[in-house]
Amino acid sequence: MLADMAIATQAARLMVYEASRAHRRREGEHLPVIDVQMFGHDTSTRVTDQAIEILGAEGVSADHPIEMFIRDSKLLQIVEGPIRSSD
Numbered sequence: 779m780l781a782d783m784a785i786a787t788q789a790a791r792l793m794v795y796e797a798s799r800a801h802r803r804r805e806g807e808h809l810p811v812i813d814v815q816m817f818g819h820d821t822s823t824r825v826t827d828q829a830i831e832i833l834g835a836e837g838v839s840a841d842h843p844i845e846m847f848i849r850d851s852k853l854l855q856i857v858e859g860p861i862r863s864s865d
Contacts, residue, residue, distance in 0.1 A: 783828050827848075
């Protein structure tokens, strides 16, 4: 489970880097920003949910740092939602 979490996090990170690089170079063939954003939000939510499975009750206590990540990932996924690029 930890390996899957690390792979998903790295994939999301690489998608952001690639989209940023393509945007800077003004390349026509790149991932739409909304796709990268949605994948990142879904990945962060999935990974934090898996962290809770691993940590159990300790992970949801206010004293544990993962509690902040859970709150932030849900906030990004629900409240922020996809943002259209201004290109």
